Amino acid sequence: MHIVRLEECERLVEWSPLRRPTSVIGRHVAAGPRQLEGIREVTARNPRPIVMFGRPGRFSFMEEAIEAGVSSYNLVGASGPRREAGSCRPPSAIFRRYQKLAGDLNKAEARLEERAIIQKAKTLLMQQRKMDEPKAHAWLRKRRDGTAAAHGDIAAG
Numbered sequence: 001m002h003i004v005r006l007e008e009c010e011r012l013v014e015w016s017p018l019r020r021p022t023s024v025i026g027r028h029v030a031a032g033p034r035q036l037e038g039i040r041e042v043t044a045r046n047p048r049p050i051v052m053f054g055r056p057g058r059f060s061f062m063e064e065a066i067e068a069g070v071s072s073y074n075l076v077g078a079s080g081p082r083r084e085a086g087s088c089r090p091p092s093a094i095f096r097r098y099q100k101l102a103g104d105l106n107k108a109e110a111r112l113e114e115r116a117i118i119q120k121a122k123t124l125l126m127q128q129r130k131m132d133e134p135k136a137h138a139w140l141r142k143r144r145d146g147t148a149a150a151h152g153d154i155a156a157g
Contacts, residue, residue: 053076067097122140
């Protein structure tokens with residue numbers, strides 16, 4: 001396992017595959033906008049588990065870090081009720097991020113399914129009514145525009 005510090009995160013995407021770490025560890029106190037941008041870039045181009053350690057109090061930064069791609073945000077230095085209250089925030093932020101991603105995935109899957117139905121309907125129109133693809137698409141669009149139904153609903157019906 002190869003681990004790097006968050007301060008090096010902005011350079012991770014430039015490293016060769018042999019030098020890329022399996023994990024990134026960061027300290028909240030050393031992090032700022034540049035490091036958040038590095039996390040976003042790594043998450044987008046070459047995802048890695050990113051673990052951060054920070055003190056309670058800067059919860060807006062914690063939210064930004066998790067949204068940028070931090071996998072685990074761990075609180076250090078607090079005790080008693082302050083620690084208990086703060087320890088609920090990272091899992092809640094991660095849960096919200098997961099819910100957003102799950103919702104985005106469901107929407108994308110629905111659009112793909114609708115496209116498959118539309119393609120199947122166009123193929124049937126082209127075969128059975130001897131239409132070319134643009135005419136079949138226009139026919140489906142015209143039927144849809146005359147109703148409140150979605151394009152996929154017209155194709156499926």
